[in-house]
Amino acid sequence: MINLTRTNILGQSGENPNDALHWYAKAIDHMRGLDVRDPRSWGWWAACHQYEFNDPDLRAFWEATYTNAAGKQQHWVTGVKEQHDTFTDSELPYLAKCPHGSVMFLAWHRQYLLSFENMLRSIITQLGGPADWALPYWDYTTSGEANMVIPEPFLNEDSPLFYPGRVGGNYNFYKQSVESVGQVEFEEFSTKEFWSPNSVESWPHDHIHDQVGGAMGSLPTAGLDPLFYCHHANIDRLWTFWTGLGGIVEIDDLPHIRINNLSSNGQTDKMWLMSA
Numbered sequence: 131m132i133n134l135t136r137t138n139i140l141g142q143s144g145e146n147p148n149d150a151l152h153w154y155a156k157a158i159d160h161m162r163g164l165d166v167r168d169p170r171s172w173g174w175w176a177a178c179h180q181y182e183f184n185d186p187d188l189r190a191f192w193e194a195t196y197t198n199a200a201g202k203q204q205h206w207v208t209g210v211k212e213q214h215d216t217f218t219d220s221e222l223p224y225l226a227k228c229p230h231g232s233v234m235f236l237a238w239h240r241q242y243l244l245s246f247e248n249m250l251r252s253i254i255t256q257l258g259g260p261a262d263w264a265l266p267y268w269d270y271t272t273s274g275e276a277n278m279v280i281p282e283p284f285l286n287e288d289s290p291l292f293y294p295g296r297v298g299g300n301y302n303f304y305k306q307s308v309e310s311v312g313q314v315e316f317e318e319f320s321t322k323e324f325w326s327p328n329s330v331e332s333w334p335h336d337h338i339h340d341q342v343g344g345a346m347g348s349l350p351t352a353g354l355d356p357l358f359y360c361h362h363a364n365i366d367r368l369w370t371f372w373t374g375l376g377g378i379v380e381i382d383d384l385p386h387i388r389i390n391n392l393s394s395n396g397q398t399d400k401m402w403l404m405s406a
């Protein structure tokens with residue numbers, strides 16, 4: 131069995147083939163060239179989370195361009211048409227599934243990241259990368275000041291890790307983030323009655339989204355920014371920490387409708403597994 135370990139992006143330049151970040155960038159570069167309806171494309175995974183092609187401001191992120199290695203302007207996501215023409219009816223059940231503000235927030239993103247990571251690993255091994263590749267995480271909580279800004283490799287406009295329109299800033303999240311990983315009941319730790327302060331979803335999750343800004347600042351575009359997946363890898367890591375702290379899990383009194391929604395809404399890993 132292969133051991134898969136997610137690594138901290140701190141100290142990874144993206145230039146060193148021994149770094150997870152290096153192969154992350156290579157996979158992104160490969161995925162960008164594929165049509166949004168291809169489950170191996172960058173756009174598909176962003177759309178799996180959420181999408182919106184009608185609003186002109188949001189659409190601009192889906193239509194952002196970059197200069198490819200040959201010096202030609204190319205779209206990050208190709209194949210975006212009108213809102214109702216982009217995907218077929220059989221594809222729609224797998225898209226726009228992010229359950230923010232619900233008790234499924236952490237679990238859904240955990241499976242989403244795992245499936246995304248498996249997909250990228252299959253691309254990375256095809257590109258000659260390591261068979262034990264795992265998603266690197268952005269630890270703005272415990273790595274000190276250097277990780278509380280947008281990490282350097284993501285700022286290089288020539289890198290596939292770049293995405294236009296980020297606002298930047300300095301996120302002094304250490305104290306608040308660690309405070310949120312406490313011994314509280316799961317729903318309180320996770321969402322605390324939908325977005326109120328001091329749940330892992332509102333702080334640091336939402337604050338990182340808002341303060342990075344650009345595509346990361348809106349739900350229907352967040353998955354377009356390569357930093358998004360490193361952010362969520364850290365949120366998933368906080369959940370693991372919380373579990374290790376002996377977090378109290380009481381699921382008996384959860385409304386059944388939420389659990390039922392998970393399967394009846396098509397929020398299964400069928401498509402993700404098929405595509406991995």
Ligand SMILES: [Cu+2]
Binds near residue numbers: 228229230
């Ligand atoms: Cu989400």
